[in-house]
Amino acid sequence: xxxxxxxxxxxxxxxxxxxxxxxxxxxxxxxxxxxxxxxxxxxxxxxxxxxxxxxxxxxxxxxxxxxxxxxxxxxxxxxxxxxxxxxxxxxxxxxxxxxxxxxxxxxxxxxxxxxxxxxxxxxxxxxxxxxxxxxxxxxxxxxxxxxxxxxxxxxxxxxxxxxxxxxxxxxxxxxxxxxxxxxxxxxxxxxxxxxxxxxxxxxxxxxxxxxxxxxxxxxxxxxxxxxxxxxxxxxxxxxxxxxxxxxxxxxxxxxxxxx
Amino acid sequence: xxxxxxxxxxxxxxxxxxxxxxxxxxxxxxxxxxxxxxxxxxxxxxxxxxxxxxxxxxxxxxxxxxxxxxxxxxxxxxxxxxxxxxxxxxxxxxxxxxxxxxxxxxxxxxxxxxxxxxxxxxxxxxxxxxxxxxxxxxxxxxxxxxxxxxxxxxxxxxxxxxxxxxxxxxxxxxxxxxxxxxxxxxxxxxxxxxxxxxxxxxxxxxxxxxxxxxxxxxxxxxxxxxxxxxxxxxxxxxxxxxxxxxxxxxxxxxxxxxxxxxxxxxxxxxxxxxxxxxxxxxxxxxxxxxxxxxxx
Numbered sequence: 001x002x003x004x005x006x007x008x009x010x011x012x013x014x015x016x017x018x019x020x021x022x023x024x025x026x027x028x029x030x031x032x033x034x035x036x037x038x039x040x041x042x043x044x045x046x047x048x049x050x051x052x053x054x055x056x057x058x059x060x061x062x063x064x065x066x067x068x069x070x071x072x073x074x075x076x077x078x079x080x081x082x083x084x085x086x087x088x089x090x091x092x093x094x095x096x097x098x099x100x101x102x103x104x105x106x107x108x109x110x111x112x113x114x115x116x117x118x119x120x121x122x123x124x125x126x127x128x129x130x131x132x133x134x135x136x137x138x139x140x141x142x143x144x145x146x147x148x149x150x151x152x153x154x155x156x157x158x159x160x161x162x163x164x165x166x167x168x169x170x171x172x173x174x175x176x177x178x179x180x181x182x183x184x185x186x187x188x189x190x191x192x193x194x195x196x197x198x199x200x201x202x203x204x205x206x207x208x209x210x211x212x213x214x215x216x217x218x219x220x221x222x223x224x225x226x227x228x229x230x231x232x233x234x235x236x237x238x239x240x241x242x243x244x245x246x247x248x249x250x251x252x253x254x255x256x257x258x259x
Numbered sequence: 260x261x262x263x264x265x266x267x268x269x270x271x272x273x274x275x276x277x278x279x280x281x282x283x284x285x286x287x288x289x290x291x292x293x294x295x296x297x298x299x300x301x302x303x304x305x306x307x308x309x310x311x312x313x314x315x316x317x318x319x320x321x322x323x324x325x326x327x328x329x330x331x332x333x334x335x336x337x338x339x340x341x342x343x344x345x346x347x348x349x350x351x352x353x354x355x356x357x358x359x360x361x362x363x364x365x366x367x368x369x370x371x372x373x374x375x376x377x378x379x380x381x382x383x384x385x386x387x388x389x390x391x392x393x394x395x396x397x398x399x400x401x402x403x404x405x406x407x408x409x410x411x412x413x414x415x416x417x418x419x420x421x422x423x424x425x426x427x428x429x430x431x432x433x434x435x436x437x438x439x440x441x442x443x444x445x446x447x448x449x450x451x452x453x454x455x456x457x458x459x460x461x462x463x464x465x466x467x468x469x470x471x472x473x474x475x476x477x478x479x480x481x482x483x484x485x486x487x488x489x490x491x492x493x494x495x496x497x498x499x500x501x502x503x504x505x506x507x508x509x510x511x512x513x514x515x516x517x518x519x520x521x522x523x524x525x526x527x528x529x530x531x532x533x534x535x536x537x538x539x540x541x542x543x544x545x546x547x548x549x550x551x552x553x554x555x
Contacts, residue, residue: 047364129332
């Protein structure tokens with residue numbers, strides 16, 4: 001609100017005040033109106049959601065991105081030790097399943113961030129503030145996604161440019177499980193009692209890893225596809241589903257969603 | 260400005276924690292008195308929008324707080340009974356974090372944090388991790404965060420637990436001053452002295468229902484003629500404790516004990532009626548809380 005608007009608001013209060021300000025009641029009405037006008041003006045100066053996200057980087061971004069880098073480094077080290085530095089061993093046959101495993105493990109650092117508020121007893125206070133739990137969750141998901149996108153880009157570039165693998169296979173076995181699993185995690189976070197979210201998400205993640213391994217062992221045909229337009233639609237559907245769920249939770253007021 | 264609680268209820272499985280509560284809160288300090296388990300915290304959570312009622316509604320200036328959503332939370336300050344913090348946070352980090360959640364712009368939040376650190380005498384510990392603070396200091400940090408956005412509706416659940424007597428007095432003065440600027444302050448407590456002298460109005464809650472509403476002066480009339488002072492021989496204290504609801508006692512020099520007790524009729528010979536206080540009403544309505552008081 002501009003200064004001129006505050007002034008015109010106050011003039012309006014003054015002209016609408018039917019009780020003359022010579023008497024106490026009239027003066028009190030004016031003081032009250034002036035105070036309300038001041039408070040409205042102050043309240044209108046609030047940060048936007050995107051500014052809120054930027055501020056969250058300071059509070060949670062560093063720890064989330066730090067964990068994500070650590071996971072990426074752990075995946076690289078595990079592979080390096082397993083193949084004794086000879087990455088050529090992983091090419092072709094084993095690569096798709098390793099990409100699927102990577103997508104599972106890259107999502108793991110996101111899980112503690114989702115339940116962080118409840119874990120440290122902050123959920124109630126956060127829910128009662130202007131940017132409620134849902135906005136906070138969305139901000140954290142934006143931060144997590146930014147880190148994930150960067151890691152996926154690094155992995156994809158490393159495999160495609162560094163190892164000369166097919167971009168189609170890399171995108172299919174890295175991105176599609178990533179988006180689908182991410183969407184499942186968000187669904188769990190929004191619909192399951194938050195005390196069980198971490199356990200259920202971990203179980204789903206481990207279940208997915210087991211499924212990928214079983215498919216590798218007994219149904220290798222699963223890993224012989226390449227990325228096609230249909231898969232892009234699947235990824236887009238997963239992202240749209242996430243957005244719809246978050247918006248719906250926000251409209252619902254989010255009370256008790258994350259408490 | 261008014262906050263109307265309209266036929267509000269909350270049921271947890273088969274237990275009704277809050278049952279058809281209606282109350283009109285106007286600017287000033289409101290005391291919500293009740294023993295543990297009376298439903299105060301559940302009511303406050305519903306007022307804060309962190310718990311959905313199973314029945315009824317809360318209206319701020321005639322509009323449901325669920326409809327107002329963000330606009331209501333913008334003018335709302337809340338201190339829950341139990342609140343946590345992220346372990347890596349210093350006092351300043353915590354207040355900054357809460358200021359961001361409340362949507363305060365950086366400059367405004369900086370000014371407000373400095374002001375509150377000063378007022379809550381936390382300036383010296385601003386860089387200290389909250390985990391390392393004493394219980395009273397943590398509570399003060401909690402109170403400071405509730406005041407960050409200069410709320411028009413301030414709800415404090417057991418705000419003085421853990422505060423020493425000096426801090427309690429400072430806190431009461433702070434709230435009195437805060438509420439004088441046309442704001443609604445609701446304090447839930449089972450420590451009567453927290454609200455006895457500063458509350459514009461009190462509501463007494465028991466079994467999920469509001470049992471009485473009024474100013475301190477109005478409420479104490481409910482126990483007029485039920486508060487007595489008498490003296491008993493020291494050796495007979497246990498016997499009298501079984502028979503009477505003793506709220507206070509003092510050892511006299513002559514080996515006798517002066518007692519203040521609650522009863523429909525005098526239960527000790529030569530008893531004289533005493534001027535009732537809010538605490539007497541509280542203990543009359545919640546006789547079981549005598550033990551809480553003794554523990555406090």
